[in-house]
Amino acid sequence: MASLDDLKKRISSVKSTQKITKAMKMVAAAKLRRAQESAERGRPYSEKMNNIILNLSSGVSDKENAPKLLSGTGDDKVHLCVVLTADRGLCGGFNSNIIKKAKSYFQKISDTGKTLKIITVGLKGYDQLKRLYQDKIIENISFKESKNANYFDADKVGKIIIEKFENNEFDVCTIFYNQFKNVITQIPQEQQIIPLKTEEKDNKSSDENYEFEPDEDEILGNLLPKNISTQIFKAMLENSASEQGSRMSAMDNATRNAGEMVDKLTIEYNRSRQAAITKELIEIISGAESL
């Protein structure tokens, strides 16, 4: 059995760990609220953008000449994966869940003999992927300095992607991020952004005859790059809400576990203290008896 001193030290160390996790939980809870709000506020923009693009793309009559961002290069050889993760750890399974999802996709790509290129956004994703996929990672972006997810950063990532697309560096682009459902559930998502996947939609709104100014192609050409940035921004917002949610529940668990541990150690400490006292008493009594 550990000595009394050792137990005492362990109790105090667990207690200070508990203080840290508790503080982190509080901070995460406050940040979560803000992140969630901005995720909700950002939603109308991406929804509207999506709607407009859907309406436009369903109206494109000439599929052959449609912008490449919409229809793809016609090839399916080089896949670009953008993995969005957090810059910090200690947030439960948040980062590993994205990485797991991404890795299984990577496996699928390399099994079918296609070329894989990876862009990581966020330090943690880079850390986890660099061992296995060092040669595949072509870019590693981090926004550690910016406090909140902002559109400016997303736009930067979007521009990088578009530039690479225009240089014919890849055919298909997929992004990976965590979708925020609630504090305990975040769903890792893969979303293909180039070529744009337009879901089959009911014919109700597509009969809508829009007037375009200037013409359709020019609008689409202007809109699609913007949509890339918007989608990435959306992913970043969802991600930051998920990160805080995941950290909050992880830290909550850690605080609770630390509490349990303190209780157990305290009982052990008291028992061994009592045992020591009893032992001393027995020694004194038996010493006195033998006299």
Add this chain to the structure above:
Amino acid sequence: MSEGFNLDIVNPEKSFLSKENVSEVVVPAYEGEMGILKDHIPIISFLKPGIIKVISSSEEHNFYVEDGIVEFKDNTLSILTSSIFDIKNANKKHVSDEIQKTEKELNKDDLNDQKRFLLNHKVEILKSISIN
């Protein structure tokens, strides 16, 4: 039936303005200023730097935008933009910074005519704001 239509201005970070019963909106569309009234035909267009004028029965609002997309459908006008501010609370310093930045960009050599035109236009608009 109300007299006006609905207006939504959103930017990526939040919904900037949502207003009902607007009687007229003038937007700086790509091919010239465009006034939109109730029951306009569905239209999609984009914006160049300029001033959005929102007119409702009681008041008139002016906003500066740099770029964006407008969509009008079912008597709802949606304006998506990443750069917008209310001219009334325009920050003088911000405006003059913006002018300087744009002028600097204008001095670059590798501009095509279209871009040069847009930048010139932007400076003009910004200057007119800073005077008021």
